[in-house]
Amino acid sequence: MSAGYAATQEQPAELSSTKPGDQGVLAPSKGEAEVSPKADPTPADKAEVQGDEQAATRAKLRQLKAEADGGPKQQELANAAKILRKLSEDTSNVKLYSMRRDVLERAVGVDLLFVFEAAGFEERESETGAVLQWRGPEDTTSLQGSLQEVQKAADLALDPESMTFQQVSEMVAQGRTLPGILEVDDKVTKPLEPKESQVSRPKKPWEKTAKEE
Secondary structure (H helix, E strand, O other), rough: OHHHHHHHHHHOOOOOOOOOOOOEEOOHHHHOOOOOOOOOOOOOHHHHHHHHOOOOOOHHHHHHHHHHHOOOOHHHHHHHHHHHHHHHHHOOOOOOOOOEEEHHHHHHHHHHHHHHHHHOOEEEOOOOEEEEEEEEEHHHHHHHHHHHHHHHHHHOOOHHHHHHHHHHHHHHHHHOOOOOOOOOOOOOOOOOOOOOOOOOOOOOOOOHHOOOO
16 A cells, blocks of 8 residues: 555544544534533623613603603502512511512502512412512612612602692602702813913012002
């Protein structure tokens, strides 16, 4: 057998064939074969996901607030804020973790269930029917963010002309947004550099000459 013919029969080490006639397939390199396991999400990744959820929640609440105008929708927003606040003030009370869906729909309506999902609630089936179950204290940040957004939407949907002094005092004490107040962005977009004064400094009395006096 000639050397040239023998060379054509040899296959490179990185080629392999499982059956006669199959084309050789490049074996993966060591770097390609070793696939690193999927890393756990970092706090920054979680914050980014949470920010997206809050932005979506805020956009939906703006739409509902525009439809409220102090009517039934406003009351549903206020009920949602009240329920979430009760849980936010006592996250160790496991009795507040589960709520029947039909009862919740009567209190806040179907359109506001997304707020509870953004707060960390999941729909599950139970012996009494569908329930919304909170995942637990690990979702406290999501709960507080949803509470803040729905409370702001409920406050802005109030009729400022029908509010009582007690309501206004309570909202101010809690740092909530008062309705009917125009928010003005008074931030300076491009600050101007101070110019050097061209006015001469007045002379002190002892610096003046007799003629100037």
